[in-house]
Amino acid sequence: MALLEIEDLSVSFATRAGNLRAVDGMSFSVEPGEVLGIVGESGSGKSVAMLALMGLVAAPGIVKARRMAFDGRDLQAMSARERRHVAGKDIAMIFQEPMTSLNPCFTVGYQIIEALATHAGDSSRVRRRHAIELLEQVGIPAPESRIDAYPHQLSGGMNQRVMIAMALAGNPRLLLADEPTTALDVTVQAQILDLLLRLQRERGMALVLITHDMGVVAETAQRVLVMYAGQIVEQQHAEGLFAAPRHPYTAALLDALPERSPGAARLPTIPGMVPGLADRPSGCLFHPRCHFADRRCRAEMPELRGLDGATVRCHYPLAALADAR
Amino acid sequence: MTAAEAEALELAAPEHPLREFWRYFSANRGAVGGLVVIVIVVLLAIFADIVSPHSPIASNSKAFLVPPAWQQGGTWTYPLGTDAIGRDMLSRLIHGTRFSLLIGCIVVAISGTVGVALGLAAGFFSGAPGILIMRLMDIVLTMPPLLLAIVLVAILGPGLVNAMIAVSITYLPFFVRITRATVLGELGKDYVTASRVNGAGTLRLMLVTVLPNCMAPIIVQGTLSFSTAILDAAALGFLSLGAQPPTPEWGTMLADARDFVLRAWWVVTLPGLAILITVLAFNLMGDGLRDALDPRLKR
Amino acid sequence: MLRFLLTRASLVIPTFAGITLLAFVLVHAVPGDPIQVLAGEHAISQERHDELLKSYGLDRPLPIQYLRYVGHVLEGDLGRSLITHTPVIEEFGALFPATIELSLAAMLFAVVLGLPAGILAATRRNTVLDHGVMGVSLAGYSMPIFWWGLLLIILFSNTLGWTPVSGRVAVAFDIEPVTGFLLIDSLLAGDGDAFRSALSHLILPAIVLGTIPLAVIARMTRSAMLEVLGEDYIRTARAKGLVPLRVIGIHALRNALIPVVTVIGLQVGYLFAGAILTETIFSWPGVGKWLVDSINRRDYPVLQGGVLLIGTVVMIVNLAVDLLYGLINPRIRHRRA
Numbered sequence: 001m002a003l004l005e006i007e008d009l010s011v012s013f014a015t016r017a018g019n020l021r022a023v024d025g026m027s028f029s030v031e032p033g034e035v036l037g038i039v040g041e042s043g044s045g046k047s048v049a050m051l052a053l054m055g056l057v058a059a060p061g062i063v064k065a066r067r068m069a070f071d072g073r074d075l076q077a078m079s080a081r082e083r084r085h086v087a088g089k090d091i092a093m094i095f096q097e098p099m100t101s102l103n104p105c106f107t108v109g110y111q112i113i114e115a116l117a118t119h120a121g122d123s124s125r126v127r128r129r130h131a132i133e134l135l136e137q138v139g140i141p142a143p144e145s146r147i148d149a150y151p152h153q154l155s156g157g158m159n160q161r162v163m164i165a166m167a168l169a170g171n172p173r174l175l176l177a178d179e180p181t182t183a184l185d186v187t188v189q190a191q192i193l194d195l196l197l198r199l200q201r202e203r204g205m206a207l208v209l210i211t212h213d214m215g216v217v218a219e220t221a222q223r224v225l226v227m228y229a230g231q232i233v234e235q236q237h238a239e240g241l242f243a244a245p246r247h248p249y250t251a252a253l254l255d256a257l258p259e260r261s262p263g264a265a266r267l268p269t270i271p272g273m274v275p276g277l278a279d280r281p282s283g284c285l286f287h288p289r290c291h292f293a294d295r296r297c298r299a300e301m302p303e304l305r306g307l308d309g310a311t312v313r314c315h316y317p318l319a320a321l322a323d324a325r
Numbered sequence: 326m327t328a329a330e331a332e333a334l335e336l337a338a339p340e341h342p343l344r345e346f347w348r349y350f351s352a353n354r355g356a357v358g359g360l361v362v363i364v365i366v367v368l369l370a371i372f373a374d375i376v377s378p379h380s381p382i383a384s385n386s387k388a389f390l391v392p393p394a395w396q397q398g399g400t401w402t403y404p405l406g407t408d409a410i411g412r413d414m415l416s417r418l419i420h421g422t423r424f425s426l427l428i429g430c431i432v433v434a435i436s437g438t439v440g441v442a443l444g445l446a447a448g449f450f451s452g453a454p455g456i457l458i459m460r461l462m463d464i465v466l467t468m469p470p471l472l473l474a475i476v477l478v479a480i481l482g483p484g485l486v487n488a489m490i491a492v493s494i495t496y497l498p499f500f501v502r503i504t505r506a507t508v509l510g511e512l513g514k515d516y517v518t519a520s521r522v523n524g525a526g527t528l529r530l531m532l533v534t535v536l537p538n539c540m541a542p543i544i545v546q547g548t549l550s551f552s553t554a555i556l557d558a559a560a561l562g563f564l565s566l567g568a569q570p571p572t573p574e575w576g577t578m579l580a581d582a583r584d585f586v587l588r589a590w591w592v593v594t595l596p597g598l599a600i601l602i603t604v605l606a607f608n609l610m611g612d613g614l615r616d617a618l619d620p621r622l623k624r
Numbered sequence: 625m626l627r628f629l630l631t632r633a634s635l636v637i638p639t640f641a642g643i644t645l646l647a648f649v650l651v652h653a654v655p656g657d658p659i660q661v662l663a664g665e666h667a668i669s670q671e672r673h674d675e676l677l678k679s680y681g682l683d684r685p686l687p688i689q690y691l692r693y694v695g696h697v698l699e700g701d702l703g704r705s706l707i708t709h710t711p712v713i714e715e716f717g718a719l720f721p722a723t724i725e726l727s728l729a730a731m732l733f734a735v736v737l738g739l740p741a742g743i744l745a746a747t748r749r750n751t752v753l754d755h756g757v758m759g760v761s762l763a764g765y766s767m768p769i770f771w772w773g774l775l776l777i778i779l780f781s782n783t784l785g786w787t788p789v790s791g792r793v794a795v796a797f798d799i800e801p802v803t804g805f806l807l808i809d810s811l812l813a814g815d816g817d818a819f820r821s822a823l824s825h826l827i828l829p830a831i832v833l834g835t836i837p838l839a840v841i842a843r844m845t846r847s848a849m850l851e852v853l854g855e856d857y858i859r860t861a862r863a864k865g866l867v868p869l870r871v872i873g874i875h876a877l878r879n880a881l882i883p884v885v886t887v888i889g890l891q892v893g894y895l896f897a898g899a900i901l902t903e904t905i906f907s908w909p910g911v912g913k914w915l916v917d918s919i920n921r922r923d924y925p926v927l928q929g930g931v932l933l934i935g936t937v938v939m940i941v942n943l944a945v946d947l948l949y950g951l952i953n954p955r956i957r958h959r960r961a
Binding site for chain 3: 054056084085086087088089092093095097100101102103104105106114115118119150152153163166170
């Protein structure tokens with residue numbers, strides 16, 4: 001049985017200018033212990049979907065889903081109290097900006113111990129020791145002294161490690177990481193990603209890694225979801241995705257990677273912009289920016305269909321072209 | 326250019342700033358309500374002589390403490406009753422609008438002009454002159470404003486003019502501070518450097534280049550100071566330090582009101598109500614102005 | 625932290641100098657002959673006039689006079705009241721506790737009602753409650769407090785007869801002044817009736833004086849909370865699965881309190897100005913009424929001394945607030961090495 005099952009998730013925001021659909025009919029699942037990458041540009045809805053899962057979408061956002069189940073239990077049917085036991089303990093989330101994601105008025109130790117007190121149920125004597133152990137596990141040097149530091153006294157990389165330690169306090173079965181390295185230096189990025197993968201392996205935790213960086217996906221994910229304008233447009237195993245992307249958007253994202261154009265004078269880009277509230281295209285949402293769009297694409301929204309072990313939302317998936325090459 | 330492109334261009338042209346301002350301002354119902362009340366008050370002040378049924382200072386020895394018309398003993402000759410020496414409350418209240426508006430205008434004019442000038446100077450000449458100005462303002466700020474005003478009036482002698490001068494002095498630091506802070510913020514920007522490079526002299530830089538861009542917070546401060554001035558002048562009037570009787574200033578009308586708490590509630594309640602309505606209107610409008618002028622809140 | 629403390633504390637000296645300068649300029653700015661001013665209504669002969677001139681040092685140049693004045697002040701000599709001939713500082717000491725008692729009660733009222741109101745308004749944004757709190761606060765600082773006091777007297781003292789009209793305590797009671805705070809002194813003396821009387825006299829003035837601070841605190845708390853609630857660390861706290869009460873009451877409030885404490889501190893300056901009006905309405909025997917009476921009676925030493933003392937008290941309170949702010953703002957308290 002899948003650890004996480006999401007069917008037909010939609011998140012919309014009622015604004016004065018109209019209804020903004022941030023997430024549109026998203027369905028996916030996560031197996032225990034797997035690493036799932038979710039890729040997309042800003043505005044693709046990848047973060048909002050995770051927030052919806054955690055119950056963190058505030059008014060005026062409206063979350064609707066046919067099914068949201070964790071470990072077989074229906075998240076939507078739970079009381080607020082039950083939900084807090086799941087989201088926070090069994091499912092943990094870390095965010096993009098470590099410097100602002102920790103409360104500046106409390107020490108990092110206080111905040112980790114608070115998580116332990118809420119979810120692990122140790123006695124208070126044990127909690128501090130446990131917190132120090134967690135800091136050690138996430139690779140913070142001299143944890144006994146660091147535990148009493150305030151977030152502004154630590155660097156961005158250290159703060160992100162603290163966030164991870166805090167997330168681990170409840171022994172989560174699923175960790176959602178929303179662009180955990182985007183705000184960090186390149187060298188620190190690699191360290192944090194290594195840390196996340198190591199923890200994932202050691203604890204048998206499932207990891208959902210949200211990013212806009214295909215390079216990060218290449219190094220970490222086993223399976224990949226590609227999102228565009230609130231919809232899933234492609235879903236494949238990582239090797240397959242990089243070798244033979246099915247959706248034109250995925251192919252364009254890959255083409256934009258500098259590594260794929262060695263010696264080129266100009267990098268290929270994707271013309272146009274992600275549709276916002278006012279300019280949602282008819283038919284396929286990607287068609288204004290797609291080289292291969294035709295009349296059918298302009299008129300009819302494609303369904304998500306299976307194709308050789310992948311799923312694609314496109315009238316003319318690239319499989320044929322890849323095979324032809 | 327096709328017709329479609331031309332239409333798109335037209336849609337994309339930015340709104341006139343005044344229209345944009347009005348769009349934000351009018352969305353705030355409280356602010357618009359405040360504006361309406363202010364317009365009414367201004368009209369009352371202008372046409373006070375025509376609208377008032379009686380003279381505000383004429384007393385009638387046969388009509389001391391007449392209750393308002395709807396109470397027992399009241400009469401429609403004096404719709405809101407009379408005070409202790411037989412003067413018509415309604416007429417006095419209407420004429421009071423003139424004094425309140427006058428106080429607000431003069432106080433804001435004086436402390437605004439002098440304050441902004443000092444603030445500009447402190448911002449542009451941030452060396453010794455700037456520091457001196459700010460220290461002076463700090464000295465003024467060591468006292469709570471109303472207390473300082475009372476003390477100043479004690480020196481200058483009671484009276485409406487002295488009260489206005491005293492209050493203006495106590496408001497100076499607020500204008501100086503906000504102007505200086507905004508000026509310092511603008512001085513670092515490129516358009517100032519560009520003007521300087523073009524050879525603009527200091528005076529021109531101050532008044533023509535920088536000042537217009539600092540107006541938003543100054544205007545908001547001005548509106549709020551207007552309403553506070555009415556309150557402070559009324560307080561001085563209440564303490565017999567401001568406008569002197571028989572001037573129908575609302576605060577002065579309350580000076581002896583304590584004695585009538587028991588037997589003539591209208592002498593106590595009505596002038597204060599007039600102050601409340603007017604000040605509330607200015608505060609609502611000031612809030613609306615601030616929200617409409619604050620660039621951060623847009624979009 | 626230490627550096628912050630020292631920097632802030634060192635500002636006291638120039639501020640105090642400013643206050644003494646203000647007080648000094650006060651009396652000397654009054655138009656007319658200073659001796660005549662000091663003598664008030666009494667007529668004095670020319671010899672007496674010149675005698676006094678010399679003894680007050682008024683024949684010396686102004687800067688010297690100022691320095692003499694500061695010297696006196698530092699020794700605690702602020703002159704004597706022209707009316708009662710008691711040393712100004714003694715009169716102040718006798719009346720100050722009454723003002724403190726009133727101000728503390730007003731502040732308590734403002735904080736106990738204002739903080740929760742602001743928090744509620746922020747957590748229930750754009751609801752009737754929110755608009756209600758905002759509307760009432762706006763009305764609160766748009767009205768003249770002397771009028772508000774009179775209105776409450778009409779309502780509660782006359783119409784309903786719940787509270788007394790004036791004074792600090794019923795004349796019948798004679799309480800031994802130990803601390804100067806009637807509430808404490810009556811408890812110390814074990815006199816329940818006196819305590820109740822003092823309390824009932826305190827309620828209405830405290831409400832009147834505390835109304836504007838209440839309005840300001842409610843508004844400030846609301847806007848501080850709204851800003852904090854939008855921060856990333858609140859999202860993290862929620863993601864941790866913490867109870868909403870904890871998220872708001874501990875994580876959010878702790879941060880929102882930082883600007884709110886500053887605002888509360890600033891209200892103290894307002895309280896003295898407001899005390900003047902409130903004490904006048906309720907005949908509350910405090911420093912504010914004393915000051916106003918001195919103006920009407922041309923008792924200039926009292927006016928000068930009162931201004932100096934009140935200004936000093938406000939300065940000290942502002943210093944305490946700044947230091948408290950440094951303590952609760954962790955960025956200042958724990959600077960990076």
